[in-house]
Structure formats: structure tokens, C-alpha cells
Amino acid sequence: MTVRVLVVEDEELSAQAHAAYVRRTAGFELAGVARSSVEAVRVLRSVPVDLVLLDMHLPDGHGLALLQGMRAEGFLCDVIAVTAARDVEVVKRAVSQGVVLYLLKPFTYAGFRTKLDQYADYRARLTAAESDVGQQDVDEMLGVLRTTPQRTTVPKGMSVDTLREVTVALRDGVGRSASELAAAIGTSRVTARRYLEYLAAEDVVERSVRYGGSGRPEVEYRWTGA
Template sequence: MTQYTVLIVEDDQQASYTLEQAVNQHPLFKVIAAAESAAETHGLLGQMPDLVLLDISLPDGNGMDLLRTMRQQGITSSVIMTTAERESTTVANAIQLGVIDYLVKPLRLSRVHQALNDFVAFQTKLEESNQIDQLQIDDLMGKNKAQLKARKTPKGIDSTTLSTMIAHIKARKEPFSAQEIGDELELSRITARRYLEYLEEQGMVSMTLNYNTGGRPKQLYHVIG
């Protein structure tokens, strides 16, 4: 079982202790160190933690500046901000610097665990495959949920049928035609082709032409990744 390492950067000892307890309650995470200042943090980043819980207000600096320095030094640890700062410009700057979550104090245990679970889900999806399609990228970046509220699928594409087709074609090892998929899912060739063209637009499948048919070239699809 993978266990992710965590560095806590927090100048308030009580808040740091509370965070450490919350993190260590999660079976997939382990706090390896805690720092109370920017200077102390620099000395601990060499351990390359998987995740840094970073406060903005530090006695000898600013967490945002510390994050910029980390990225300039090539330290790729994921970062979750834990702060009382609520100004929209501060939140926007943190997002631009690549934080994966932003937790406002006073922290709630359930919200901390939600952030940790989101981190695990993100890492798991990235590790599942060397290449991922557009739908998976949108899911990783949280776009699918927002899009589904306004429009589940384009006109003419039923979400249930689409999900069924995706699950079906992912199990196939060899290239397939729209006619074959249509027959297997009891859809017309035209309908199956419409869905496959949509999946091609999303980067999930690619289409090639088979000229070895003795006649008109045949469109064959295969799953990417």
C-alpha cells in the first residue's frame, strides 16, 4: 500500500499538532516533518515530501514566496494551502502557483481528509496509465462535474449509451468498425459511428483507414492508451 509523505509548514504549534493528528489518522499518509518558519522549511524540503501543507503567514516570510522558491528550485511536491487568508487575489495567486487545494482556518477534520482523498484520487488516476484521454484529463481537472450540470453530453449523444460504449470498447484488443460495435450493442451503424466520432473528438479513440478490403476503404477504430 502506497503511503504518501507529508511536510507541515505552520508557525502555530497547536494548529501544527492538530494538522499532524488529522493527517496521521489517514492510513495513506504519514507526516515526516513539521516546520515553523520558511528557513526551517528550506532545510526539510530535501526530503522531497509528496505533499506540503503550507501556511501563508510565517514569522520570517510568506508561504506564497516560499512556494515560488520551491518551484524555481525544481521541488515538485504537491501543495495544499492552510491559511486564514480569504482575499480573492490571494486565492487566485495560490491557484496560479499550482496549489491543489486551499483550506481556510479554522480547519475542519472532514475537510482536511477530503483534500487528502482528492490528492490520492488524482495520483491514482495519473499512475493508472502513461497516456490519458481528454475525458480523463477533464475529470482530473474537475471539469466534468461542472460541465454535467449544464450539459451532460452533446445533442444526439446519450450519456448512458456513451458510458456503455466506453466500457465495451475498452475491453477490445483489436481494431473495430462502427458496424461491429453497432451489432454488439444493438445500435445502427450510423448511431455507433456518431458515438465513435464523438469519442475520437475527445481523444479516447483514433480512426484509421483499412485499404485491404478489395473495394472501398474501411474505417477502423482503436482505443488510445
């Protein structure tokens, strides 16, 4: 069964990236994109939605306030928080209000896909369950959401911390060459290029050719992802 997803994200580039990621993931389809709480409620009232990908920082209120309003209005769709909010109180409140998974920005498509696959596994088990379930059935269904997936999100030999530095440096949307990025994060050009090529393969960085000066053209990398 296809999962219909509503992306709630105020930042335009991130909203576009999340929508593209949903379309790219088997078993999921995009129900809509909302840039505010008001838009999100409008979509929920107009089309069926199974899963909401919810940012916490919205222009017309906090994501948790939107979630509370959704529940009060009877929208029982599942919610995955997709946000840069790292405050432990926000995490606690999100869990208490029924957020099933929490995905921190920045991330690549691989990290995004892992969360959706985790949710799809949970949903498949829930759908396949009998009308009456035992304790083991419940434990297994909830365990899918609570267990850390074993999939590696970066290739062997690459560091998650360095990947985070690279993505943070690129998120201002300014195009950079491998040499410029290397200088910005304090690593070698070869290392910077390896991470840039990895992000390009994940479709969160766009390559282009930069001309200018008397030297050979350089490859420029610009962030387009989440």
C-alpha cells in the same frame, strides 16, 4: 502508495493538530513539520516529500514566496494551502502558482480529511493513467480537484455557520463550559453543548472537569485543534 506530507505552519497548536490529522488519515504519512520557510526548505532538502500543507502567514515571509522559491529550486511536490488567508488576490496567486486545493481555517478533522481524500483520489488516478492520456482522462483527473465533495462535514441538524462561531470563540485557548460558550455566542446551553461534544469527538476540543465553588463540577472544553 503512501503520500509523504510536510506540514508548514507557524502556530504551534495548529502545527501539532495538522501533524496529528495527517497521521490519522489512511494513505498519508508525516514527512516533517516546519514552523518557518527556512525550516521548510531544510526538510525538503533532507527527506522525500509528495505534498506540502502550506500556511500563508509565516514568520520569515509569505507562504507564496516560499512556494515560488520551492519551484525555483526544483521541488515539484503538490501543495494544499491550509490557511486563514481569505484575500481573493492571495487565492488567485495561489492557484496561479500551482496550489491544487485550498482549505480555510478554522476546520475540523472531517473537513481536513475530505481535502486529503480528494487529493488522494486525484493522485491515484494520475498514478494509474497510461503514459499517454486522452482528453477525457485529463478532464477526469482534474475534475476530482475541481469538484466539491459531497461528504457532509457536520451532522444533520447542525449549522456550519454556528460551528464556525463556536470554533472562533474557542480558538483563544481559554477553557469554557457549555453555559459560558452559550453566553458568548448567543445560543442555548443545550445547543452549545451539542457543538462542543461534536468538536470533542473530532479531537479538536479537549474535555476536562472544572472544580470550584459549592455547585457540582462542570465540564470544561478547551480548543486544541487547527
